Amino acid sequence: GQQLNQSPQSMFIQEGEDVSMNCTSSSIFNTWLWYKQDPGEGPVLLIALYKAGELTSNGRLTAQFGITRKDSFLNISASIPSDVGIYFCAGQGNTGNQFYFGTGTSLTVIP
Amino acid sequence: EPEVTQTPSHQVTQMGQEVILRCVPISNHLYFYWYRQILGQKVEFLVSFYNNEISEKSEIFDDQFSVERPDGSNFTLKIRSTKLEDSAMYFCASSFAGPPQPQHFGDGTRLSIL
Numbered sequence: 551g552q553q554l555n556q557s558p559q560s561m562f563i564q565e566g567e568d569v570s571m572n573c574t575s576s577s578i579f580n581t582w583l584w585y586k587q588d589p590g591e592g593p594v595l596l597i598a599l600y601k602a603g604e605l606t607s608n609g610r611l612t613a614q615f616g617i618t619r620k621d622s623f624l625n626i627s628a629s630i631p632s633d634v635g636i637y638f639c640a641g642q643g644n645t646g647n648q649f650y651f652g653t654g655t656s657l658t659v660i661p
Numbered sequence: 662e663p664e665v666t667q668t669p670s671h672q673v674t675q676m677g678q679e680v681i682l683r684c685v686p687i688s689n690h691l692y693f694y695w696y697r698q699i700l701g702q703k704v705e706f707l708v709s710f711y712n713n714e715i716s717e718k719s720e721i722f723d724d725q726f727s728v729e730r731p732d733g734s735n736f737t738l739k740i741r742s743t744k745l746e747d748s749a750m751y752f753c754a755s756s757f758a759g760p761p762q763p764q765h766f767g768d769g770t771r772l773s774i775l
Contacts, residue, residue: 581761592665592752592766593704600761638704647760648717651696651704 552577554641554652562658569626571655573639582622583640583649584613593638597624629659663687665767667753673773674743682738682770684753693736694754694764695728697721704752710736711759740772748774 556573563569573582581600585593597608599615599622606613612625622639639652666685674680686693695707708718710728727739736755740747750771754764 583763592768595763598763642760646717648706648709649760653703
């Protein structure tokens, strides 16, 4: 299957700091999704991106669809304790209809 | 807000036994999915289902797995003869339309094979 690599693998930040994480693929994708997963729960959709270069915000979250179509970025501004969790990217490309999930970025926010 | 519900939340089964995981997708959704997440790893696609048939499946979804929509609301995943390596979180998801429409996930069933 497709490999999506996320970096960093984990982050420890102070409350109030901004966060940046990214997701890269060796293949072109047509759609990028960002999900957040809390412990013991399912992934919750944060942002969906459908066009190269697209920049979309959801509150303090902003995500971008990279112009090469092989990457995507998620930024969180002014982090708060409830931002803690694992953030997954998911991409859908030209090989079938399934979404491929990234390896995840674990975020810890220190109050 | 409507949500995908899964039961049970935790299933413990002896190796070799059959197990059925149940899901109630969001009511007006037409596409249904099962994913697996081994502890500490990424979410992996198993199968997608539309119009009462499998539309796509991964190499993980071998002959031991089957899916069914037995009625208008439930969507099930059956593992015929469980193996130790089937231990994982199993997530059901649904969407109103097919990809690239985003999928909405349930909270998962933790399957533990002894």
